[in-house]
Amino acid sequence: MNQHHNSRLYQSEVFRMACRQFDLAADAINLSAEVRARVKYPRRAIAVSIPVRRDDGRIQMFEGYRVQHSLATGPSKGGIRFHQDVTIGEVAALSMWMSWKCALAGLPYGGAKGGVVVDPRTLSPTELERLSRRYMQELIPFVGPDIDIPAPDVGTNEQIMGWMADTYSNHVGHLEPAVVTGKPLALGGSAGRREATGHGVAYLIRAYLEELGIPPAQATVAIQGFGNVGGETALALAEFGARIIAISDYTGGIHNPAGIDVKKAHAYVAYNKSLREFDGGAPITNEQLLELECTVLAPCALERVITEENAPRLRCRLLAEGANGPTTNAADKILGDRPEIEVIPDVLCNAGGVIVSYFEWLQNRQSYYWTRAEVLEKLHRQLDQAREAVEAQKRKMKFSRRLAALTLGIQRVADAKLARGLFP
């Protein structure tokens, strides 16, 4: 236990990190001690055991969580992560970040996150379906279009959301697409949702490059992670004319100063399931990738990869946080003393995903569907608003961009809690 949190349940480095960020932000806007505790800790957490019949007939148990951080401004919202290292503390931290992210983006949602301790690569498609359905089945009393709306995150995808929507729909007796977002188009998914997070990351990168006076065609980019976020960020930035000089996934990275053919990398991953032995450049490690000289460094994988070790050695102009929580508190402090590096903090940088999730939910509730162009147009408008609000707060309060983004999100949640009062 330390000063930043007094939770036994959520004990973990990453939860401590989210609490420390919160405390700094709460101090900066003088949040009263009473409101502070109410805004900081998750509202509730659900832990479930998930029995899954493997294809060979054995039954294996998995553990899953769903942490609902805030329900003060509407249903809670956030992805579900399938990863072998998931802990309830990590899920709690991710749920806090979802609250600030949704509030900053002006969405009528609180934050939530889910996770199952499993390496999905070790399951067959039929096993993955049984796991996904059983996890959703266990959550039925706690989710719904007005309660909590899951979505994809690391290790989950459209197909998994489709199975979850079907499981919930079978329970209520009719199709209820608005219970999850990030669904297949055929089941009420939104045009543009799959690429929304990476598209938003690239859109914001382009906006900040413009402020720095760097044309996209002169920018070099290193991206850690080649899943939904990193892969789509790479495609969109390449489209803008930027040179992608390094990409990576959990198997390692590729470096090519002349530029990587991102479309070829996508095709390779679609077929081979990872970048292992992709011959688009020289092999490098994930650690080396982060320290490459480049215009834009975009960590788009897991938390806590920019640390006090490598923060002094970063050689980028722009650090674009496609991942949630990629920068530790200590690293953030170091970056505070490196004004030559601009940071686009996670809660702003990757908000495109949940913004288009919100659009998907709206379309589901109206049964009225928008074109991809309409979705992207609205996404850009919402991202511009969030970015302008962050820049205004940064200037007015003389905050770092991260502090500006966090204080805006946290203040909005605090205002809602105060306006609602305490029940009973």
Ligand code: GLU
């Ligand atoms: N998992 C994504 C995130 O971290 C998307 C959440 C959502 O669309 O609800 O923002």
